[in-house]
Amino acid sequence: MSVEQQYIDLYTQCKSMICKHSAEALNAFRDEAFSHFKSLGFPTKKLEQYKYTDLSKSFAMDYGLNLNRLDIPVNPYEVFKCDVPNMSTSLFFVVNDSFYKKELPKSNLPEGVVFSSLNDFAAEHPEVIEKYYAKLADNATDGTIAFNTTFVQDGVVLYVPKNVVVDKTIQLVNILRSDVNFMMNRRLLIILEDNAQARLLVCDHAMDPVHFLVTQVAEVYVGKNAQLDLYELEETHNNTVRVSNMFVNQEADSRLLLNNMTLHNGTTRNTTRVTLSGKGADTNVCGMAIADKSQHVDNNTFIDHAVADCTSNELFKYVLDDSAVGAFAGTILVRPDAQRTSSQQTNRNLCVTRNARMYTQPQLEIYADDVRCSHGATVGQLDENALFYMRARGIAEKEARLLLMFAFVNEVIDTVRLDALKDRLHLLVEKRFRGELNKCQGCAICK
Amino acid sequence: MLEIKDLHASINGKEILKGINLSVKPGEIHAIMGPNGSGKSTLSSVLVGNPMFEVTKGSVEFSGKDLLELSPEDRSHEGIFLSFQYPVEIPGVSMVNFMRAAVNEQRKYKELPPLSASEFLKVMREKRAIVELDSKLANRSVNEGFSGGEKKRNEIFQMAMLEPKLSILDETDSGLDIDALRIVAEGVNKLKSPENSCIVITHYQRLLDYIKPDVVHVLYNGRIVKTAGPELALELEEKGYDWIKKELGE
Numbered sequence: 001m002s003v004e005q006q007y008i009d010l011y012t013q014c015k016s017m018i019c020k021h022s023a024e025a026l027n028a029f030r031d032e033a034f035s036h037f038k039s040l041g042f043p044t045k046k047l048e049q050y051k052y053t054d055l056s057k058s059f060a061m062d063y064g065l066n067l068n069r070l071d072i073p074v075n076p077y078e079v080f081k082c083d084v085p086n087m088s089t090s091l092f093f094v095v096n097d098s099f100y101k102k103e104l105p106k107s108n109l110p111e112g113v114v115f116s117s118l119n120d121f122a123a124e125h126p127e128v129i130e131k132y133y134a135k136l137a138d139n140a141t142d143g144t145i146a147f148n149t150t151f152v153q154d155g156v157v158l159y160v161p162k163n164v165v166v167d168k169t170i171q172l173v174n175i176l177r178s179d180v181n182f183m184m185n186r187r188l189l190i191i192l193e194d195n196a197q198a199r200l201l202v203c204d205h206a207m208d209p210v211h212f213l214v215t216q217v218a219e220v221y222v223g224k225n226a227q228l229d230l231y232e233l234e235e236t237h238n239n240t241v242r243v244s245n246m247f248v249n250q251e252a253d254s255r256l257l258l259n260n261m262t263l264h265n266g267t268t269r270n271t272t273r274v275t276l277s278g279k280g281a282d283t284n285v286c287g288m289a290i291a292d293k294s295q296h297v298d299n300n301t302f303i304d305h306a307v308a309d310c311t312s313n314e315l316f317k318y319v320l321d322d323s324a325v326g327a328f329a330g331t332i333l334v335r336p337d338a339q340r341t342s343s344q345q346t347n348r349n350l351c352v353t354r355n356a357r358m359y360t361q362p363q364l365e366i367y368a369d370d371v372r373c374s375h376g377a378t379v380g381q382l383d384e385n386a387l388f389y390m391r392a393r394g395i396a397e398k399e400a401r402l403l404l405m406f407a408f409v410n411e412v413i414d415t416v417r418l419d420a421l422k423d424r425l426h427l428l429v430e431k432r433f434r435g436e437l438n439k440c441q442g443c444a445i446c447k
Numbered sequence: 448m449l450e451i452k453d454l455h456a457s458i459n460g461k462e463i464l465k466g467i468n469l470s471v472k473p474g475e476i477h478a479i480m481g482p483n484g485s486g487k488s489t490l491s492s493v494l495v496g497n498p499m500f501e502v503t504k505g506s507v508e509f510s511g512k513d514l515l516e517l518s519p520e521d522r523s524h525e526g527i528f529l530s531f532q533y534p535v536e537i538p539g540v541s542m543v544n545f546m547r548a549a550v551n552e553q554r555k556y557k558e559l560p561p562l563s564a565s566e567f568l569k570v571m572r573e574k575r576a577i578v579e580l581d582s583k584l585a586n587r588s589v590n591e592g593f594s595g596g597e598k599k600r601n602e603i604f605q606m607a608m609l610e611p612k613l614s615i616l617d618e619t620d621s622g623l624d625i626d627a628l629r630i631v632a633e634g635v636n637k638l639k640s641p642e643n644s645c646i647v648i649t650h651y652q653r654l655l656d657y658i659k660p661d662v663v664h665v666l667y668n669g670r671i672v673k674t675a676g677p678e679l680a681l682e683l684e685e686k687g688y689d690w691i692k693k694e695l696g697e
Contacts, residue, residue: 383535383537385535386535386536386537388497388498388519388535389531389534389535389537389589390537390545390548390549391496391518391519391520391523392495392496392497392519392520392522392523392529392531393523393545393549393605393609394520394523394524394549394552394553394556394609395520395545395548395549395552396520396552397518397520399548399552403540403544403545403548404537404539404540406539406540407537407538407539407540407588408539410539411539
C-alpha cells in the first residue's frame with residue numbers, strides 16, 4: 001500500500017465528519033484538493049524541488065488526527081510560560097490545529113482588526129474566504145498543499161483593514177500537545193489592506209515526547225503601501241516534522257520582513273514564495289537554522305519579481321553540528337518587464353563537524369536587462385585563525401567556538417525589528433549553542 | 448622565567464627550528480633579529496602553542512612549568528602573550544565581548560570572581576588610554592576594518608588588559624608609521640615592570656630605539672647564531688646580515 005493510500009481511505013471514510021466540523025466555505029475546496037492530492041501524492045526526492053528532503057517517508061507513520069474536533073485538555077496559558085521579557089504582545093494560541101477560544105486576551109487590537117479562528121471567520125465571512133483562500137496556494141502545484149486543503153479544519157486569520165496600524169505585536173503560539181503520535185493540518189490567512197501595518201510572531205512549541213507532523217499553509221496578502229513583519233520561530237523536538245508552505249503577494253510599495261528561525265526541530269521543510277506584483281514593493285526574506293544530531297532543515301524560497309522597481313533581499317544562515325543536514329534552494333525570477341529590479345541573495349553556512357552536510361542551490365533567472373542582482377553562497381568551517389587568536393588570549397576552545405558561531409548567526413537576528421525579541425533571541429541562541437535547549441522535552445526553554 | 452632548550456619544530460614535515468636555546472629572566476627585554484625565513488615567527492608561534500607547528504624535540508620551561516604541555520589558552524592564563532604579526536579579524540564578535548571573555552577566563556583560572564560589567568568597562572577605559580585606542584574601535588568587531596596601525600595598537604591594548612608576565616612582540620613595528628610606532632612603543636614601556644619580560648622580534652633597529660633591549664640575538668636558519676648586547680642591533684642595522692653568514696662560513 002502506498003503512503004498516500006491510508007490518507008485517501010481516511011478522507012473517503014471521514015469526509016462527512018471533517019465537513020461537519022468545518023465551515024462550508026472551507027469544505028468547498030476539499031474535493032478538488034483531494035483529487036489533486038490523489039494525482040500528486042506526497043513529494044519524494046525525485047521531484048527537483050524536494051531533492052533534499054523526502055517527505056513521503058514522514059507521512060508513512062501512523063498518526064492520530066483530531067477530525068472530530070475533540071477538546072484537547074490543555075490550558076495553554078498554564079503550560080506556556082515563554083514570555084519574552086519586556087515585550088508586550090497580544091498573545092493567542094493554536095492548540096494542535098484548533099484556535100484556542102476558551103480564554104482570549106483582552107483584545108487591544110484596533111477596531112476592525114480581526115485575529116481569530118479561521119473556521120469561525122469562514123462561517124461568518126464566506127465572501128472573504130472565496131476571495132483569498134486557496135488562491136495563492138495552488139493545490140495543483142504541490143501534494144502537501146493539496147493534502148492540507150483536503151484535511152484542514154481550522155487555523156488563524158489576521159485581517160487588518162485599510163489604513164489601520166496595529167502597534168502591538170501579535171504573538172501566535174502553536175502548541176503541539178498529544179499523548180499519541182499526532183498530525184495537525186493548520187492554515188494561516190493574513191490580509192493587510194492598503195496602508196495597513198502589523199507585526200506577527202509565530203512560534204511552534206512541541207510539548208510532548210511523541211511524534212508530531214505539522215502541515216501549514218499560509219497565504220499572505222500585503223496591500224499597497226502596507227507593511228508586515230512576520231517572524232516564525234520553531235522550537236520543537238527531534239520527532240517533529242514540519243511542512244510549511246507560505247505564499248505572499250505584495251502590492252505596490254508594500255514592505256515585508258519575513259524571518260524564519262529554526263532553533264530546534266526534527267525535520268523541517270519551509271517553502272516560501274513571494275510575488276512582488278506591484279511596483280516599488282520591497283521584501284526581506286531571512287532565515288536561520290541551528291541543527292545538530294540528525295536534524296534536517298530545508299528552506300526552499302522563490303522570489304518572483306513580476307513587475308519593475310522592486311527590491312528583494314535574502315539572507316539565510318545555517319549552523320550544522322553532528323550529522324545534521326541543511327538545504328537551501330533559493331530562486332529569484334526577474335520577469336521581462338521587471339526592469340530596475342534590485343535583488344540580493346546570501347546563504348552562508350557553517351558545518352561544525354565532518355558529518356554535517358549542507359546543500360545550497362542559488363538560482364537566478366533574469367529576463368530583464370536593467371537589473372542589479374547578486375547572490376553568494378558559502379559552506380565552511382569555523383575560521384581556524386580566529387579560533388587560535390581567541391585561544392591565545394585565554395579563551396577556552398569551546399567558548400571560542402561558541403563566540404564564533406554566535407557571531408555568525410547574529411547577522412540574521414539583527415534583522416529583527418523588535419528589540420525585546422532580539423535580546424531574547426540572543427539568549428535563546430546562546431542557550432541553544434550551549435546545548436541547554438534540548439535538555440528538557442517539549443517547550444524546553446519555557447520551563 | 449623562560450628556559451628554552453634545544454627546541455626543534457617543524458611545519459608540514461619541514462624543520463624550521465633546529466635547536467633553539469634561550470633563557471629570559473624576569474625584567475629582561477630580549478630582541479630577536481634575523482633575516483626573513485630564519486624562523487623568528489615560528490619561534491613565537493611555537494611558544495604560544497599554535498597547532499600548525501609540531502615540536503619535534505627540546506623543552507620549554509616557563510615559570511617552572513612545562514610550557515609545551517599546556518593548551519594555548521592555559522599558556523595565556525599562565526602569563527604568556529603574543530602580539531600577533533597579523534592580528535586576526537573576527538567579524539561579529541565585538542571587542543568588548545572578546546576582551547570580557549578573555550579577562551574573565553583568566554580570572555577563573557586564577558580562581559578570582561568575574562569582573563562586573565561596570566568594573567570591566569572601567570578597566571577597559573584605563574587601558575585604552577595607554578595606546579590611545581579610540582572608544583569607537585572598542586565597540587566594533589575584533590580588528591574588523593581596523594587600519595594596520597590600529598590593529599597593532601589593539602594588540603598592545605589587549606596586552607595591557609591581560610597583564611602578561613612574558614610578552615612576545617612579533618614584528619609589532621611592521622606596517623607602522625612613525626607616530627604609531629611611538630605610541631605602541633610607549634605603550635609597551637608603560638607596561639614594563641621588574642617582574643615582566645619581553646621578547647621583541649623585529650627586522651629593524653628603529654623599534655629598539657624606543658624599546659631598549661638588554662640582550663640581542665640573531666636567529667638564522669633555525670638557530671640562534673649570535674648573542675650580544677644592544678650594540679649588536681646597531682651593527683646589524685649598519686652592516687646587514689651578510690657578515691654573520693660569512694662568520695658562519697656560508
